[in-house]
Amino acid sequence: MWNLTLPYSTHLALIGLMVVIYIIFEALWNSIVIIIAILTPFFNPNEDTSLLKKFGPWALVTGSTDGIGKAYAFELAKRGINIVLVSRNEEKLKKTAEEIENKHLVKTKIIVADFSQVQKAVDTVKEKLGTLKIDILVNNVGKNYDYPLYLTEIPENLIVDIININTGAVTLMCRAFIEDMKKRGKGAIVNVSSGSELHPLPLMNVYAATKAYVKSFTAGLRYEYRNSGVTIQHLAPFFVNTNMSAFVPMFQRNNFIVPNAENYAKFAVMTLGKLTDTSGFWSHGIQRFIVKMCPTWIAIRGGANLNKIFRRDYINSRKKFDE
């Protein structure tokens, strides 16, 4: 196949072309698999119970009374999986549990825990679960600042909370449940990070750095447990219309670039067991491809400029509101 009579430069050009094709294919594969995942249930009527059969009957979702976590819990319940909901507010937990039980024929359990006190929260979760085995662990809880800020503008305690919640909770929750899954030879862990893990993101710097930790930690953990039978997924959404993205009014309108949590979770759950590293939503797969291809110095400038615009608009709208 390799023609040695061709000039040296042609060989180099061919190698370059193959590398480009590989990179494009690897990046677009995300979107392709998500689309295949979406179409699968139309051809396989048993698809809806496949997660239950593959992993088991109980899932635990952190940060499950709002946004992506709540929608993810509903999607799992739709597939016959019982749900343990973990958040800070007992009233919201009871209401969400009631909504899930009314809509789907599953059991729920609620646990009040605050992951800013991460060790205490994980101890509470373990204690309240007792002997109940968790088959699917969704480490979704996350925190960001209300709008883009420079480091010294962020209160110290908020920085500590963001680090504890975004990195500590994922790490200690995995540590608490993975050995048990390994013993059973099955189970799934979903660690939710963010598209901001791809490059440093000025003015959301602490948040993006914690999400880069989640990506790195998840990849390392997957290798450590590669022969255990446990599926370990890194789920990195781009913007989803939730409370967390409310600082940008444009992101409070659902569309194919910024889906609502329900639409996002519908796609994201379908990737579980199919993709180990994904944005979880078809158009986010394309966004991920573009951002990933960007040289870091361009991505940093672009991200900083975008955040400066979001920050200016947010501050102006607050001023108008206060007048």
Ligand SMILES: NC(=O)c1ccc[n+]([C@@H]2O[C@H](COP(=O)([O-])OP(=O)(O)OC[C@H]3O[C@@H](n4cnc5c(N)ncnc54)[C@H](OP(=O)(O)O)[C@@H]3O)[C@@H](O)[C@H]2O)c1
């Ligand atoms: N929305 C986006 O555009 C976006 C993009 C990329 C990645 N993500 C990631 O996706 C995940 C979910 O985000 P979201 O937008 O769905 O968030 P959200 O709408 O703000 O919901 C956060 C959930 O976490 C709970 N929570 C907050 N602080 C907590 C704490 N200290 N301890 C326990 N529970 C706590 C909240 O309930 P209580 O307040 O009742 O505790 C709520 O149920 C996060 O990891 C986030 O970083 C989001």
